[in-house]
Amino acid sequence: MSDQTWSAAQLTGIDREELVLVVSRADSETLRVPVWPVIVDGHLYVRSYKGVTSTWFRRVQADQHQSIELAGRDIPVLFENVDRDDHINRAISAAYDTKYASFDYRSAMSDPAAVEATLRILPA
Numbered sequence: 001m002s003d004q005t006w007s008a009a010q011l012t013g014i015d016r017e018e019l020v021l022v023v024s025r026a027d028s029e030t031l032r033v034p035v036w037p038v039i040v041d042g043h044l045y046v047r048s049y050k051g052v053t054s055t056w057f058r059r060v061q062a063d064q065h066q067s068i069e070l071a072g073r074d075i076p077v078l079f080e081n082v083d084r085d086d087h088i089n090r091a092i093s094a095a096y097d098t099k100y101a102s103f104d105y106r107s108a109m110s111d112p113a114a115v116e117a118t119l120r121i122l123p124a
Helices: 008-016 055-062 088-099 106-110 112-116
Strands: 020-026 029-035 038-040 043-047 065-070 073-081 118-123
Touching: 008 038, 020 055, 029 055, 038 088, 043 088, 088 106, 106 112, 112 118
Parallel strands: none
Antiparallel strands: 020 029, 020 065, 038 043, 043 118, 065 073, 073 118
């Protein structure tokens, strides 16, 4: 686990964003993928609605030191797996339901495949 934490101002700014870009690098190729961020108990989380088979998710699993793009800048981060049985997943699902209530794909973010692909993002 990283010793770094997001500041309250950073979390507020991220929470206002509809999307952040996961910037993953592998084999000299950079992939930028939009994901829906949520903040729960002072932590930043994302899920892959396609589950663990998503390309960006597999890259993050192979190298947890990647980046996210915020306000046009790449920010180095550390991705941590969240166990699908972790109690925090209910709160994360509720955060998705609240923040993205008007979006068609909202329900996919609480499907078992997406829950299995839950990641906490920490500043590196």
